[in-house]
Amino acid sequence: MPRVIFVTPDGTRTEVEGVAGDSVMATAIAHDIVGIVAECGGSMMCATCHCYVEDAWSARIGQRSDGEEEMLESAACEVRDTSRLSCQITLSSDLDGLVVHLPDAQT
């Protein structure tokens, strides 16, 4: 069970158990993580599941999906090199302990 650690802008860390094959977004919704809205439910249409992947993990989670980069332009907060739409990150045992930072706002 890959664990994911969500970090709010004030530094609060919440660790949850995810399921391999699920997205980081779905994991956040299943655990009521405030700060991931995911209005479109994972269709890469809304940019309200934006997160910043901690530097150490950035290389391991791979490239942005086709179209993800453009949809990030609609994100409510600053887009950085580590920005991802969490619906496009799929959990696996390799990502056990993944740390993602939540932006100040999603809408």
Add this chain to the structure above:
Amino acid sequence: MKLIEDHLAIDPPEGVPVWDVDPYSESVLANPNPYYAALREQGPFAYIPRYAILACGRYDETKEVFSDHTRFVSSRGVGLNDFRHGKPWRPPSLILEADPPDHTRTRKVMARALSPKVVAGLREDFRIAAEAIVDRLLQMQGFEAVADLAEAFPVAVFPKAVGMLDVHARHLVDYGAMVFNGLGPDNALRRAAMARAPEIVPWITAACTRNRLTGDGLGAIIYEAADAGEIGHDEAAMLVRSFLSAGVDTTVTGIGSALWCLARNPEAFAALRADPALARPCFEEVLRYTSPVHTFARTADCNTEVAGVKIVEGTKIICALGSANMDPAKWDDPEVFRIDRRPAGHLAFGVGIHGCVGQNIARAELEVLLTVIAEKVAAIEPTGEAVWRPNNAIHALDRLPLRFRPN
């Protein structure tokens, strides 16, 4: 190989109940909830002999079949006809009726044109139109909400957003209804819809050409992608057509259904008036509760298994989205309309790569309109019976007599 409705006539898979029902009968379409409950009762799937298809209506299996685009494809049609065996009535949609990698290319262009950023720039126009329409209705003793509001608002804002120079309100609304009726079996609804094609389709096709669009609308964004070589110019015209088939009648339906929900649930409307920020969650609950698209189909593109049921390649599966959105295994008190439920995971817009590409604009139209109504209207009162209009894929009102009581 035997075909029914231009798809492979499968035998009932082992363990799947045979249920002699017509999901496309006008009585089911007018009042679908008893059919949904019975469908869920059958099990994960039911075999419907008259069409030789599977139907699913429990949340988990409906979501699995509807969103797994590798096993359950859209390029063979999202209605009962399998495009591998029968000729589609119109050139298939490049986005609704397509699979990756073709779909990935067109979806990216459509998603750009309908992104939250683009939609944010339309909201002021939406508000001006909503205020004008609601102000006019407040002067009337009563009105017919389908024509006077549900149709009037999208027809006022959507063609303008697309950049259309030609606006024919009736054709715009009826084209969507026609496309959606075309997804059903060869019944009276489909035949009546097809009979109107010679009148409507040429107008739609002409209205989608570049010289009939402004240079600053959503349509222009699509044609710019063609200039950049991302898609062909012929494809651009087809994608603009998708705005019109999927962007007018669906929103008309959503608005009518939202008004119906609020008229029947005065306490919900009172809550919305007290806190207009509930407009967006209110629309999500309207979507869950009324499922404007009630049923779309998928085609199994391989031999596979879902919930222990063996499904053979070529099987048409109708996904009753309206049933999944009412499944008590997923939702507490599903038959209660709760304005603040925030029903994340409802299937009204689908989910995954085929999730509604226009959902941002639909949400913005509804949010703005419901906010304006909440600000200006004291009560929404029914003045007659609401009548539903049967359609093979859309659950829409035909008539909704209402009165707006002013503040």
